[in-house]
Amino acid sequence: MDSSVHFEANASSRGSRTRAVALAPRTRLLLLLALVIAAGPLVIPNAYFYDVAILVAFNAIVCVGLNLLIGHAGQISLGHAGFFALGGYGTALLTARYGVPPLAALAGAIAAVALLAFVVGRPILKLKGHYLAMATLGLGIIVSIVLATEDRITGGPDGMQVPALTLAGFAVQGERAWYWIAGGALLATVFVVSNLIDSPTGRALRALHTSEVAAEVTGIDTARHKLLAFVVSASLAALAGALVAFYSGFVTPAKASFLHSIELVTMVVFGGMASTAGAIVGAAVLTVLPQVLTVLKDYEMVAFGALLMATMIFMPRGIVPTLAALFSRRT
Amino acid sequence: MGVTDIARLALRGAGIALAFSAAAAFAQEPIRIGAFLSVTGPAAFLGDPEQKTLEMYVERLNAAGGVAGRKLALTVYDDAGDAEKARTFTKRLIEQDKVDVIVGGSTTGTTMAAVPLVEQAQVPFISLAGAVVIVEPAKKWVFKTPHTDRMACEKIFTDVKARQLTKVALISGTGGFDKSMRGECVKVAPKYGVEIVADETYGAADTDMTAQLTKIRGTPSVQAVLNAGFGQGPAIVTRNYRQLGITAPLYQSHGVASKEYVKLSGDAAEGVRLPAAALLVADILPDADPQKKVVVAYKSEYETKYRSDVSTFGGHAYDGLMLAVEAVRRAGGTDKAKVRDALEATRGYVGTGGVVNMTADDHMGLDLTAFQMLEVRKGNWVVIR
């Protein structure tokens, strides 16, 4: 079936027997990513840069999942920050208030968010296009308001503290340790999602993206597949949210804000829809950019908006697909 | 080579360039002051005057020869009111910019995000935010300049009691400042014999509060209303209040102690009372008041340079900067532990917020006398004694 390495016979034109070993794109991506992550500590000068790298990784986890929903399944969600925040709050509440061990709390929070996405997803995914956008937007806002208002449980608008993550009894501390955790989590995410994309499920998603009616006609249960993409992307968002909660030591309702949701969608589209590498690049650029632009002080917002517009106008398919097309035209 | 690689190399290059530029200024190591402020976003009302104040006074101090012969170097980052950004910027200040002292944290949310970092890195941090949780329990490296929201509640309830009123309705916004102050007021109310008879909320960006105020008006026993709010909401509340013809006394929080609030509320603000720092009434303070000189100077310098009304939040930044600078002077250098000890030993510092006396348990140093109870009369402040 679909193996990650296949042999291409006879790539040469002159009769000599050349066999090219080609790696499937998803394996190439995984290897490249692993290489970048491993090379990180060689380049990173201090804890602040580790911090940015860790945040890039966490954002990338959400974006890879969101890309599955937006780029591959062709749906839209303007409320994914809600799942992100619920992952963080679920973990925070389980560890801080109920003394659940951190890893179990992480799993529990993700499971709870997946369940919520499953329950909410069925009716919501019946909507299309901008109406789906509004519905998910509304959901995200409802989550953020509830989190900010129920202050006896959630600590209110200023949020609550989260105890440290412990692995086998040792508290995970310091940016270096978290760097490897974040990198590992990202690799695992890319592995899972890439395999999903290259599987029959992934093909079904792409089919229903092109035309839901046609997909139904060929026997694909579009509702089930849309729901799957929705639940997977929500769970990944929750995972990232939980990890961020452990890493930064606090959660706030602002993590569920619609501005955050829009930021996530922007990362996916900016990097390139239907491209896992694009999702990672988008997350990286848009996480690092504000740190770089901050030297512009009062002009930061203007520069950011202008850059965003210019990039999308001149690279409408996003960075990675556009660059990939440029490079493939040359070869 | 991926885009991420290039980005990371560029970052490293930037870091090296920064290190070199710092080394070039080795002649006299500057005193590095770091700040993360909410210059944009929902708390821009706080962060904008804070940034302007810090920049202006660092410039003035440097023009006057610096502090103990060394220049001040200020690094300001805008966290836009986001706690996560504040955390990253604090890390940047500590690890990358290697600051000696941090003056910042416009809001409680952003401040609390930075607290674990400064405690771990052992860097003195003077917060510009209001909630009492910042200094209670006292954390070794964390100080603050503004009055706490609990003090504001106590000042207000003291006045309510003096007017022989007991039944107060609360209306507040959904932001961190509002919720925190509301919580404190609910806690301290019994101490002053005050009963909270209604508790309404509105969204920070809401444009009409008549529904909530109608409910309050309909509550039979209401004798006074307290709007624990901040931003533009309280001005709308004030206008709606008069529109609905509610005659009970209206109290606002120190969060709107500014000319802007009076301008936005117009005639509706007549008779509104709120607690505020002496800075707001600099001109009408008696000459004998210990704060008179400081607040008049700050007010005229700020208003001349920026051509806009002075604000108490800018004043908190002024106090924060001056406290830090004084501590460095007294510590004879920028050794962080010595500066921290010097900060804790601050006695009798006269600032825009009041007279500051810090102790090991009190890292704010103000008491209720630092607050004045003001009333709006014909668009101007009047001090209620």
Added chain:
Amino acid sequence: MDAQWVQFVAGGLTVGSIYALVGLGFSIVFNASRVINFAQGEFVMIGGMSAVSLLIAGWPMPLAIGGAIVVATIVGLLLAKVAIERARRADVVTLIIITIGASILLRGVAQLVWDKSVHRLPPLSGDAPLQLFGATIVPQSLWVLGATVAIVAALTWFFRRTRLGKAMLATSHNKLAAELVGIDVKRVLLASFGLAAALGAVAGVLIAPIAFTSYDTGIMLGLKGFAAAILGGLGSFPGAIAGGLALGLLEGAGAGYVSSAYKDVIAFVVILAVLFLRPDGLFGALRGERV
């Protein structure tokens, strides 16, 4: 308790009219280009802030308002020309991100050109509250409601009786067919953005006396206007009006009768419920789907 509901309705209708005007802007742009213009809220902000600075510069009130509308319209036309037109072949999602970038850019420029403070415009006919059916409202609310009615009437005339209006309507039904009969769809796009910007500016100028204005008032208003347009059915003008008023009334009633803390949640829950029952909004045409 009885008179209270009149007050809730009065407040709800006032904010609802603002949402309606902003929602109209969303629908107009959507009709011409299938784009959700996330910078719509910024047009409202530009209208209000421009009027404030023109007034401070000494212009008389009517000229300041007119000038503000002109400024916003120019910005809208620029946005259409520089960004949207150039990217018109791109994916709808890409276009949305462009408008998001535009809204950030406009906010950034606004804080440089103006400041970060909150400002207010003087009301058109004074502040003295009026008593109407047991509720008190400020005269400016009547101006807002009245202007909304007048604008709806003017738009109806515009779309039915003028060439440009009919061209815009035709483009919204079927872009290709409109092009085939000789309609310059580029001009229609420009006109739509200009019109939406002008509408936004009018809304901004009208509410600045009640709800104030500042460099970031566009964010929330844009969001609520979008919700109003969707609730009423994206692309439908009576829908945007109905959606806006409904949203305003839901907020007022929610705050008054249920919980002021959760009034926005109530409003959004109702919107979600409506969308589940009528997936194309209240007045959205039940479209057949192209296979």
